[in-house]
Amino acid sequence: MAPAPKYSRLTSEHRRAALEEAALTCMARGGILAFTIDNVCKEAGVSRGLITHHFQSKDGLLVAVYANMYAKSIAAIDAPRPGLSRIAAMIEASFAPEMFSRDVLNIWLTLWGEIANNPVLQAEHRRQYAAYVVNVTAAIDEIATARALTLDTDALARAFIALVDGLGLQRCIEPRLMTPEAAKAACHTLLEPHLGPLGAVG
């Protein structure tokens, strides 16, 4: 009989995905200090050399992880919801359990802290963030134009994004003091005085 394989050999794409997933797990567990090559490879059940092999460097993995997080978030936030305006759908998505959890928010907090200090991540951030602002602004524009409102939709979008980030920060640090319902309500408190009810477009 054939000898048992000493390890499973995955395609480059699958191994990369597994390592990114392990990196997220480590960050969620212990922040940037837990994001070490040893930790990530142990979490992935793999030897130390693989990160260098598949991502060139630890920073390479970090950038991949960040791009991955952004892609997943954008996809969730942009998904239309029947009967809801785009901005209302964004709010729902932003505070759904899979995005407003302590683990996911701790990952974001970890990445933010690195963006502020790691030049490699800053370039990646600038690209992704700009697209995010455009999306939110467009969603607010949708309601503003439908209702013939004249207001600075770009400034409102940036305030909204800041609010969502700040609510996530509080949720991450003290989950019991910031429920998804309270977070949603805070968003409505900001937007509805300027846009009217957010439920539908008309």
Add this chain to the structure above:
Amino acid sequence: MAPAPKYSRLTSEHRRAALEEAALTCMARGGILAFTIDNVCKEAGVSRGLITHHFQSKDGLLVAVYANMYAKSIAAIDAPRPGLSRIAAMIEASFAPEMFSRDVLNIWLTLWGEIANNPVLQAEHRRQYAAYVVNVTAAIDEIATARALTLDTDALARAFIALVDGLGLQRCIEPRLMTPEAAKAACHTLLEPHLGPLGAVG
């Protein structure tokens, strides 16, 4: 003549303050990864053993730094400004250059990331943060009662705090895209629809 002293001997209080200051400098420069005993002591121009001597452990210094940052912020935010309501004074203080700078905000971001993952800091945070919420709520109450408004001032205070944090986050990550003026305007966008003009109390 007497031999030149080999080092300056400070009181415990002064040396502690110097080490805390050096710790802040390191955090502002490189986040939590730059907050190492070697780095801080080199920044303070002092040998490695002093942090253990004055703070028992690295975590001890971290807690002291956090308490220090909070004390300074609370003092700045609570300082009354002639002709301004308390909440308006808070906004002015929050986005003044000495608080809304990249360095200071990077320190906050660093501390937030640690609070989320370091149990020692969590206890300290809970105490400090509760006092902060009380202060902001009281400032909002001041206007609400003076104008006989009926609204959930606690929820509005928590939303306001989240917004301020989120604005600081954006400022830290991309200072050029979030000016102090834009940040102040965002706060007014949130509060004035519910409280009316924030300038004076009446």
Add this chain to the structure above:
DNA sequence: TTCCTTGTTATATGATCGGCCAACAAGGAT
């Protein structure tokens, strides 16, 4: 079956980590 690409392991390396501790010395107390 044989070859060959390449995913994977495992060890080595030099730097740096936090914490420990013995020796030193500054400067007030006596």
Add this chain to the structure above:
DNA sequence: ATCCTTGTTGGCCGATCATATAACAAGGAA
């Protein structure tokens, strides 16, 4: 002038850091 408390130094420890590299092996191609 001498003692004594205590702030300070600096070497040391085991652990862990990121990275480089050589040997190994899985599995499709030929």
